[in-house]
Each structure stands twice: as C-alpha cells, then as structure tokens.
Amino acid sequence: MYKKLSTKLLGAAAALSMLCGVATAADWKAWNIHNDGHPNTAAMDRFAELVNTDTKGEIKLQVFHGGVLGNQPDALEQVRIGAIEIGNFNLGPIGPMVKEANLVSLPFIFKSVPHMFRVLEGEAGAIVAKGMADAGVLPLAWFDAGARSFYAQKAIETPDDVKGLKIRVMNNNLYTAMISAMGGNPSPMAFSEVQQALKTGVVDGAENNFPSFKNVGHYEVTKNYSLSEHLIIPECICVNTAKFNALSPEMQAAVKGAAEKAALYQRELWSVQSEQARKDVEAAGIKVNEIADKSPFQNAMDSVYADYLKANPDMKKLVDLAKATK
Numbered sequence: 349m350y351k352k353l354s355t356k357l358l359g360a361a362a363a364l365s366m367l368c369g370v371a372t373a374a375d376w377k378a379w380n381i382h383n384d385g386h387p388n389t390a391a392m393d394r395f396a397e398l399v400n401t402d403t404k405g406e407i408k409l410q411v412f413h414g415g416v417l418g419n420q421p422d423a424l425e426q427v428r429i430g431a432i433e434i435g436n437f438n439l440g441p442i443g444p445m446v447k448e449a450n451l452v453s454l455p456f457i458f459k460s461v462p463h464m465f466r467v468l469e470g471e472a473g474a475i476v477a478k479g480m481a482d483a484g485v486l487p488l489a490w491f492d493a494g495a496r497s498f499y500a501q502k503a504i505e506t507p508d509d510v511k512g513l514k515i516r517v518m519n520n521n522l523y524t525a526m527i528s529a530m531g532g533n534p535s536p537m538a539f540s541e542v543q544q545a546l547k548t549g550v551v552d553g554a555e556n557n558f559p560s561f562k563n564v565g566h567y568e569v570t571k572n573y574s575l576s577e578h579l580i581i582p583e584c585i586c587v588n589t590a591k592f593n594a595l596s597p598e599m600q601a602a603v604k605g606a607a608e609k610a611a612l613y614q615r616e617l618w619s620v621q622s623e624q625a626r627k628d629v630e631a632a633g634i635k636v637n638e639i640a641d642k643s644p645f646q647n648a649m650d651s652v653y654a655d656y657l658k659a660n661p662d663m664k665k666l667v668d669l670a671k672a673t674k
C-alpha cells in the first residue's frame with residue numbers, strides 16, 4: 349500500500365516537474381589522467397565548476413583525476429560507449445579509433461603550436477572533429493599540449509642516438525613506426541607504467557612535454573631531455589556524442605561554452621606552467637639539450653610518411669591541407 353502510494357506520488361512529481369520544465373539533474377563523470385599540479389587538472393576542475401553553474405545544476409559533473417577511471421585507451425572506449433561522459437584526451441591514442449585524428453600524430457606535421465591551432469580551426473580541423481564525433485567522442489574544445497621531446501639517460505641529439513634504444517610510446521602505430529624509422533625499439537605502454545619502466549631499465553627512454561615529464565616524476569629517473577619537438581599533439585575536452593546530442597540546445601550551448609572557457613584558461617596555464625616545469629626539472633638536475641638542426645629527424649620520417657600515405661591514400665588531403673595552412 350505504502351509502496352503503491354509512494355510510486356504514485358513519485359509519478360506525480362515527475363509529471364509536475366516535466367510540466368514546469370524542470371529536468372532532473374544528470375550526474376556526469378569526467379576522466380583526467382593527470383594529478384594535481386598539472387595545468388589540465390586545474391582546467392578540468394574549472395570546466396566542472398562552469399558546467400555545474402552554467403547548466404544551473406542540470407548537469408552535475410565530477411572529474412576523476414590521476415587516471416583512476418582507467419588508462420587512456422580504456423577511458424576513450426568508455427566515453428565512446430557512454431559509460432563515462434567526458435574525457436580530457438590526447439589525440440594520439442584517438443588515432444587507432446578515428447583515422448582522421450591521425451593527422452596530428454604525423455611527426456613534424458606542424459611548424460609550431462600556433463600553426464597546429466590554425467590547422468585545427470580550419471577545414472582540416474573540421475574533418476578531424478567530424479571523424480571524432482562520428483566515432484562517439486565529440487570534441488568540445490582544444491587544449492594546448494606543447495611539443496613532445498625525447499628523454500633518456502643519454503642525450504638524443506640526432507636520429508642515430510635513438511638506434512638500439514627501447515623507447516616508450518603512446519598507443520598508436522605511427523609512433524612505433526617513428527621510433528623504428530630511427531632504428532630504435534618502440535615500446536607502447538600505459539602512461540602510468542612509464543616511471544617504473546624507466547627506473548628499472550625496461551625502457552631506455554620516452555617522450556613527452558615538460559609538464560607531463562615533471563608531473564609524474566619521469567624526471568626523477570632520467571638525466572637528459574633533448575628538444576627534438578617531434579610531435580605537437582593537441583588535446584580535447586571530449587564528450588560522448590549521443591549524450592551531448594540528447595541535450596536541449598540551451599544545455600548544449602552551456603556545456604560547449606564551459607569547455608571553451610576552460611580551454612582558454614588551460615592555454616594560459618600551459619604557457620606559464622610549461623616554462624616553470626622546464627625550470628623545475630633543470631633545477632632538479634635534468635640536462636636540457638637544444639637541437640639547433642632538426643632536419644636529420646625530419647628526414648628520418650620520410651619513410652613513415654610514405655608508408656602511411658601508401659596505406660591511407662585518403663589521408664593525403666588532410667596532410668596537404670595542414671601543409672598549406674600558413
């Protein structure tokens with residue numbers, strides 16, 4: 349009897365809230381791989397605050413930092429199927445899932461970070477974003493992730509220095525091809541395992557930007573960071589496409605606006621904190637090696653491009669668009 353009555357009451361309350369246009373709040377989860385002290389962690393916290401206020405509590409977003417919801421390929425799959433709503437993803441591990449996203453994983457495709465953003469804002473970026481949305485991972489805004497460079501016990505100043513070294517890479521065949529083209533042994537591995545692998549000598553080196561190199565302590569177990577800057581890979585705040593599309597236009601605008609504001613904040617933080625991270629690791633004893641002439645590295649990538657475009661001729665259009673972007 350009591351149960352019946354309460355069910356009826358609940359039904360009436362739901363009907364009333366629908367009549368008044370009051371939707372029930374949705375609890376959304378966001379995945380972030382980074383810990384406190386990394387610019388993306390602060391930006392994702394800002395994003396959650398903005399979502400909560402700008403949707404007037406209709407969406408309650410909780411961010412899980414430090415990769416506690418899983419490693420990046422797993423988290424991507426979870427966002428793709430809607431088990432997690434949001435992720436701060438690097439486009440590198442998206443490549444195996446979304447062919448178009450691999451544009452940004454071609455070594456030396458961009459001249460600089462501003463060039464990378466100009467490409468993303470143009471036709472090529474629209475094609476990449478559509479590919480991602482079609483795969484279920486819709487980009488709401490882009491984060492800066494600087495450039496990735498090699499670090500190892502020894503300095504890596506030419507491609508020859510990579511010969512025979514076991515180098516950890518993110519999960520993407522383009523990165524294994526990149527290391528193999530220099531005569532190294534690529535070792536794809538989850539980010540969370542890299543510090544231990546460097547420490548125990550399971551790998552000789554890895555590659556990343558300064559904030560990530562610092563944030564998870566890779567600098568504590570290596571000696572040289574050499575500025576090859578071979579990859580400039582953007583990151584996104586990405587949302588499960590179906591969940592985003594199911595929102596009202598007002599709520600979509602609020603969530604997208606929140607992501608854009610959080611991304612502006614992230615880029616400001618990035619420029620300051622990546623400089624600071626470099627200073628911090630240098631102060632901790634890391635030798636940072638400038639590489640005046642990167643052309644030997646670029647030339648070593650000719651076979652990577654040739655093989656890739658032979659296997660994926662449809663990607664030539666995107667490569668040409670990126671190259672034609674000033």
Ligand code: BDP
Nearest residue numbers: 381420438518539556557560
């Ligand atoms: C960091 C990215 C993160 C990647 C990590 C890696 O922000 O998304 O998982 O590199 O190398 O810079 O796996």
